[in-house]
Amino acid sequence: MTETAAPPRLSTDILISGGGVAGLTAAAAFGAAGFTTICVDPEPPVTAETDAGADMRTTAFLHPSRAVLERAGLWARLAPHAAPLQVMRIIDAGGARPEARIVRDFDAADISDEPFGWNFPNWLLRREMVARLAEIPQVDFRPGVATVGLLTRESGAEVRLSDGTLVTAKLVIGADGRNSFVREAAGIGTKTTHYGQKALVCAVTHPSPHGNVSTEVHRTGGPFTLVPLPDRDGKPSSAIVWMERGPEAERLAALDPADFEREMTERSTGVLGPLTLATRRALWPMITQIACRFSAERVALIAEAAHVIPPIGAQGLNMSLADLRCLLDLAEKDPAHLGGAAMLASYNRRRWPEVKAREVGIDFLNRASMVAPRPLRDLRAAALGALYAFKPVRKTLMRAGLGMR
Numbered sequence: 001m002t003e004t005a006a007p008p009r010l011s012t013d014i015l016i017s018g019g020g021v022a023g024l025t026a027a028a029a030f031g032a033a034g035f036t037t038i039c040v041d042p043e044p045p046v047t048a049e050t051d052a053g054a055d056m057r058t059t060a061f062l063h064p065s066r067a068v069l070e071r072a073g074l075w076a077r078l079a080p081h082a083a084p085l086q087v088m089r090i091i092d093a094g095g096a097r098p099e100a101r102i103v104r105d106f107d108a109a110d111i112s113d114e115p116f117g118w119n120f121p122n123w124l125l126r127r128e129m130v131a132r133l134a135e136i137p138q139v140d141f142r143p144g145v146a147t148v149g150l151l152t153r154e155s156g157a158e159v160r161l162s163d164g165t166l167v168t169a170k171l172v173i174g175a176d177g178r179n180s181f182v183r184e185a186a187g188i189g190t191k192t193t194h195y196g197q198k199a200l201v202c203a204v205t206h207p208s209p210h211g212n213v214s215t216e217v218h219r220t221g222g223p224f225t226l227v228p229l230p231d232r233d234g235k236p237s238s239a240i241v242w243m244e245r246g247p248e249a250e251r252l253a254a255l256d257p258a259d260f261e262r263e264m265t266e267r268s269t270g271v272l273g274p275l276t277l278a279t280r281r282a283l284w285p286m287i288t289q290i291a292c293r294f295s296a297e298r299v300a301l302i303a304e305a306a307h308v309i310p311p312i313g314a315q316g317l318n319m320s321l322a323d324l325r326c327l328l329d330l331a332e333k334d335p336a337h338l339g340g341a342a343m344l345a346s347y348n349r350r351r352w353p354e355v356k357a358r359e360v361g362i363d364f365l366n367r368a369s370m371v372a373p374r375p376l377r378d379l380r381a382a383a384l385g386a387l388y389a390f391k392p393v394r395k396t397l398m399r400a401g402l403g404m405r
Contacts, residue, residue, distance in 0.1 A: 007164045012036045012140070013338060015159050015167050017147040017182045018175030019045055021059060021122060022303035022320040024129035024141075026175055028072035029328055031139035035338070038167060039139065041176075042146035047127035049279065055122035056282040057201050057311075058227055058239040060085055060214070062117040063108075065321040071328070073135070077128040082118035083228040086212040093219045093269050100269045105213070115212065117318075119227050119239065121203070147176065150185040150299075156339070157298040171339030172299045173327070178289055180305035186296035190289050193363065197222055197286035198249035199311060200242040203279040204264070205235040206272040215271055216312075221245050222286075223312060224267050232278055240275070241311050242267065243286060253281050286310045288363050294352050295344035300327055307355050309362045319355060326350050 014030050016023050019041025027039035046053045061069065069075040086109075092102040108116045133141045142161070149160030150172065159167040174182030183190070199222075210228045217224040222243025229237040242264070244252065252260060257277050265275045289308040294301045303320035330343050337343055 007166050009166045009168070010038065010140075011168045012038045013169065014038070014171045014173060015147075015157070015169040016040070016173045016175055017159075018173075018177060018180075018303070018305065019043075019141070019143060020175065020177065020303070021125050021129070021317060022324070023173075023175035024126065024133065025068065025072055025074065025321065026173055026302065026324050026327075027139050027141060028074055028129060028132050028136065029068060029324060030331070031133070031136040032071060032073050033328060033332055034138060035331065035335075037139045038142065038169070039133070040142045040145040040147060040161060042144065042162070044143040045126040045130055046123060047130060049121065049123050051123075055126070056203070056279055057122045057241075057284070058119050058203075058229065059122055059125060059317045060117045060119045060227060061321070062318045063112065063114060065117070065318050068321045068325050068328075072132070074129060074132055077132055078118075078120060078125070081120055081124055081128075081230065083120075083230050084115040084212045085117045085119060085214045085228060086115045087214070088116060089213050089215040091215060091217045091269060091271065093217055098219055098266055098269060100217075100271070116214075119214075119229060121229070121239070147181055150182060152186070152296070152298040154297065154341075169339075170298070171331075174299060174301045174305040175303050176305055178287070178304045178308045180301065182299060183291055183301055183305050186299045186301075188296055188301065189292045191292065193288040195286045195288075195310070196246050197243055197310070198246050199284045199286055200240070200244065200249050200253055200281055201284065202240050202277060202281045203229060203232070203237060204240055204275040205232055205237050205278050206275050207236070208272045209236045210238055210272060215268075217267065217269055217271070219267070221248060222310075225311075226268060226272060236272070237278060238272065240264065243310065246285075249283060253283050288359055290356060290359055293348050294323070294355075295348040297341070298339050298344075300339075300344055300347055302327065306351075307359060309359055312362050312365050315358055315362055319358060322354070323351055 013035040014037045016027050016039040027037050030037045088106040090104050091100045093100055095101045133139045146162040148162050151158045157169050157172045174180050212228050215226045225241040226238040229239055291301055291306050294306050302323035309316055331338050
């Protein structure tokens with residue numbers, strides 16, 4: 001009789017399920033801090049813009065997130081590719097025609113000597129993060145491998161991987177997205193809100209320089225946002241995030257390039273001149289989702305496994321890095337009890353109320369941006385003008401948006 005070989009067994013401090021931007025950052029951060037870390041993801045990361053499956057979204061890292069990237073040894077790699085965000089401009093175009101009727105600039109110089117943040121293409125983030133993980137001996141990155149089993153007990157967790165490996169870990173971090181296997185295996189529920197919206201994302205070029213100004217145009221259906229990117233082939237470039245109700249977003253995505261560029265330029269109020277497509281278009285469904293708690297026995301949820309929000313105010317991934325910062329601080333404060341009940345209870349207590357408050361705020365802003373009736377659009381414009389008029393209120397809003405105390 002032939003004996004069946006026992007599955008390979010590994011032991012690690014931390015098992016990270018999910019190799020998106022948040023999971024890769026977490027692996028780099030914990031590895032740089034000296035924790036042995038295994039990071040797995042069922043899909044190998046796509047690290048070139050022109051490859052099939054490339055993530056065409058961009059991420060704006062707000063100022064507080066830079067410290068996390070520095071701790072992870074990532075900032076030096078990313079800085080040469082950064083497009084600074086100095087001014088957040090809000091345009092209300094809710095009048096009879098899609099023309100700017102109110103323009104308000106929120107300038108980072110009012111609260112800091114540095115920009116609000118820095119914008120990067122997601123495919124580039126993955127490229128640089130994967131390269132960074134290869135430099136850290138404490139990190140074992142396993143692309144193409146999924147988490148398929150989870151058993152926890154007070155003393156630790158056992159994770160079964162799709163290649164048959166069994167991993168014993170002190171802490172399992174679920175960074176595996178809005179349909180998280182780790183969250184479900186840990187018995188954590190969610191509350192989800194569907195908006196009937198989709199975000200259409202792409203990169204464009206335009207004749208007028210963006211001047212490091214991120215511009216959010218409000219009319220109906222959702223915000224239309226132009227986020228600065230580095231020049232492309234010598235031309236000024238921006239990322240587009242165009243939120244619309246689902247059927248309209250699908251119609252726009254199906255237009256031929258010339259018709260799409262015409263409608264896109266009109267929706268932008270022509271603020272940067274005619275917009276020209278520079279990449280393919282992609283659609284993403286818009287939801288708000290929050291886990292009922294962010295921790296369970298030997299398990300912590302971060303990023304979209306914990307919370308999903310519409311892309312307003314660059315909050316999404318910055319909230320994810322705030323999760324990571326909190327978890328990393330707790331781990332470094334008491335490494336002997338990594339993944340213990342007290343550590344994870346503290347993580348949930350610190351992060352869940354903060355995330356819930358931001359979710360409520362983003363939900364309100366998104367609903368306000370979707371309004372169609374003219375009287376409600378006029379009310380939105382009046383509110384923008386009133387909030388901007390008082391400098392202390394304006395500075396408080398900017399600090400709150402950045403997550404600064």
